[in-house]
Amino acid sequence: MNHLLDLLRQPPGLHPVSPETPNAPDRFWAEGRLPAEHLSIEVEGLGPLPQPLPPAQAQALHDLSEPAQFGLRDQTLLDPTVRHTGEVSADLLSLDWQPGAFAALKQSVAQALGVEQLDAWLHNLLIYGPGQFFKPHQDTEKHPGMVATLVLVWPSPHLGGTLRVQLGPQETVLSSQHLQAQDIRWFAFYADCRHEVLPVQEGWRVALTFDLVLPAEAERPAVPAGLQTALEHGLRQQFALDSDTPSMAPWVLLLDHEYTEHGLRWPLLKGEDRWRVAALRAAAEALGLRLHLALAELHQTWSAEPAPRSRWGRHDDAGDPQPGELIDESLSLDFWVDEDDKVGPRSSLSVKLDDTTSFTETGRAHLVDEQYEGYMGNYGETLDYWYRRAALVIQSPLAAERDRFELDFDAALADLQRLAGLPAESATLASRVQVAARTLAYQVSARGRTLLDACAEIAAALPDPEAATALLAGFDPSGFLPEDAAVLARLQRERGTPWLRTVLQRWSDPQARRFAAVTGWRAQWGSNLSMTALWPTPLPAFTQAALDAGWSLELLDDWFDTCLAALKRFDQARVQAKPANRMQLQPGLLQAVDELAQSLVLRADDGVEDLQVLIDHVLAHPGLYPRTQLASFTQSIGALSHQWPQDQPLHARVTEALRTALTEPLRDISDHHLRGVEWVCRCKDCLGMIPWAESTSAEPLVLAMAEPRRQHVQSQFETAGAPLTATTLRQGSPHKLVLHKPGDLQERDRAVRQAWARDLAALIP
Incomplete structure (x- = not known):
């Protein structure tokens, strides 16, 4: 048994519950007696209640009452199968206490229930006749601070009407029956107790009920x-x-x-x-x-x-598991x-x-x-x-x-920011960051850059540089916005350029981030790539913000080295991707390298070396960056061509590629062959499709084959990115796969040639 429980098992002193049970071991109920002369009651429309109450007066009281309702969750119901009794509301009652009697009663009840003091609010008067009852229920909290119920049973001869009170496995029975009483019986129990009034057998049970409320200024119990x-x-x-x-x-x-x-x-x-x-x-x-x-x-x-089955072989509980x-x-x-x-x-x-x-x-x-x-x-x-x-x-x-970061993260983070502004609290700040490290990392991963400003403020104040690095390690720079460049500049001033370069290295290290989600800053791409941000978008705006904020030359060099490394890693993965996947990614990558080129141009002479690396990379991978699609990239660099001699080979190769493409003869109206498709599979079934796709024929191709073979052929032309459509003709056996070429190949070619012509005109003034 837990030692603390042993210490708390015995109350610190006796707490009399009633004269009948002076050493009761619990406090969920209490009972006692009140001299009858201490209280008189007058009922509107009936007059004073005699003591004891004669049967004729009791009947008249019952006739005056209304059927009592009961509460069920947020409803108030009237159901005599649950509650069968009469009720007289408190506004029809006038109570006259002898001086000090009510205060003494409240003090006795409070002591019996183990509290310092209680207020009592009259709720109603209940009258139970023969056969009437109230089934097991639990009182609702009718007032702020209500903790218990007090019942005063008026001297009225009756048998039955026993009050049964239960709290968990504990139960007590409080009997008020009598044929001749000289006093008022009172019972009290906590509001969370389930209780019931058993049927009255003879006579009338009349009871006043009070809601017992702990005052807001109640003091703590004294502790020895x-x-x-x-x-x-x-x-x-x-x-x-x-x-x-x-x-x-x-x-x-x-x-x-x-x-x-x-x-x-x-x-x-x-x-x-x-x-x-x-x-x-x-x-x-x-x-x-x-x-x-x-x-x-x-x-x-x-x-x-x-x-379980009964001895007669039947389920005892109607088959309930x-x-x-x-x-x-x-x-x-x-x-x-x-x-x-x-x-x-x-x-x-x-x-x-x-x-x-x-x-x-x-x-x-x-x-x-x-x-x-x-x-x-x-x-x-x-x-x-x-x-x-x-x-x-x-x-x-x-x-x-630590747990506050789980329960109320924003408030806990605000406290860390407050501590970060108090140099004398740096040790407290460090210990809190350490114990909350796991939750901080999770929130950084989930919320991203929205936490950068706060975490940067905290990181700047941490006494341990490695702890500051760890706090920021989970951020993904590809999600940064231009205004975040100023936050990083502030960190550079407060912790130094070498430290911030270390943080950038952590962000860009594929091994350090091998368990992270897939972005351009992270190394784990699957076979089916998606075009996620490689760096903050738009990168030129972020670059200009970094220049304006005063990023050091070393930090900018590291930043763009990281950008180039991310691009190369992504392109390496693109080489292994399916042709259709590469085609899908191509527009996004062309825009990305265009933004990277514009950003390097913003750096002027400081960006020359990285710009040359970018141009060499793009020209070295014509399969990923077709030269007929590099006009915008060339223009971004060529805007300052008199300062960038390295632009000339790029410009020459792109214009040459455009001229060559435009010299190709126009497609004849009868020519429907597919150009530039990179077929992945050349199995027997696919070889039945490829020659037709590369032929000039416009007629559909019909392939009679079993379903697995049909599915294979369809998946392979989709993987290759071929612009074909397929339907299944469910006639005969096996069913037939019907392939169709696009009907607008000439219009597609014409649109592409028009774009080439515009690009060439823009590159040659």
């Missing part, structure tokens, strides 16, 4: 010094506070009572929860530990077993209240079950949902159960800060 010292020692051991490596795991105590999101507040804790939490809080605060109240959800998945073996179990906290009683974000935090303890087992009383899942292929039948409980969560300060 000896108990606090013992708990401090226990918490010190639990969190290994005297060791070099204190525990980062939380200690979670599941509370006994039930609380809603409105009722889970420090001043509103009930019964044993109240003094136990107060004692733990005092000890934890003395040690500098952090505390929260939270709502916990326990999720269990069980294998489903057939319902029963839980067999526990498959999985998890617990999460998803509603948080801090030490100042403020509700935090509703994010969920997973907690290990080993870090959780309680005085009572989680059971049916805590069940909020269940679900049966039938057989699903590889998965057998399962039963899922969800349980809801309140919890006290104690953590070390660092662990609380």
